[in-house]
Amino acid sequence: xxxxxxxxxxxxxxxxxxxxxxxxxxxxxxxxxxxxxxxxxxxxxxxxxxxxxxxxxxxxxxxxxxxxxxxxxxxxxxxxxxxxxxxxxxxxxxxxxxxxxxxxxxxxxxxxxxx
Numbered sequence: 001x002x003x004x005x006x007x008x009x010x011x012x013x014x015x016x017x018x019x020x021x022x023x024x025x026x027x028x029x030x031x032x033x034x035x036x037x038x039x040x041x042x043x044x045x046x047x048x049x050x051x052x053x054x055x056x057x058x059x060x061x062x063x064x065x066x067x068x069x070x071x072x073x074x075x076x077x078x079x080x081x082x083x084x085x086x087x088x089x090x091x092x093x094x095x096x097x098x099x100x101x102x103x104x105x106x107x108x109x110x111x112x113x114x115x
Contacts, residue, residue: 003109009102010060011052017070017095018045020088029085045070057110064103071096 025031025039048066051059074092081089 003106006102006106006109007052007055010099010106013095013099013102014045014049014052017092017099018042018049020091020095021045024085024088024092029081029083029088041070041073055106057107060103060107064100064107067096067099067103071100 021042022039025041026035030036031038048059048063052063071093074089074096076089078086078089078093
């Protein structure tokens with residue numbers, strides 16, 4: 001597949017996850033009324049953003065492991081929460097899976113061919 005397609009998918013899903021996290025924890029279904037400090041996890045998602053946007057292979061590699069924390073949080077909150085928070089947690093899982101797949105696809109395009 002095309003490297004650019006994986007790049008755009010990774011960038012779009014990372015931005016979507018940042019926006020979902022902010023909306024979830026500040027307005028849609030915060031843990032505490034009026035917002036919660038869990039919104040700060042969106043700041044953590046900014047760490048790989050520039051490297052992803054600049055197509056740095058190393059960032060793609062380490063962020064493939066980094067995103068698993070958000071996948072795990074989504075699984076746990078979809079299991080433990082109810083209502084809108086549960087739905088948002090499932091969206092977090094889905095977006096994390098898309099990001100993970102795009103990151104792996106992008107990194108795979110750099111695989112050396114045997115000579």
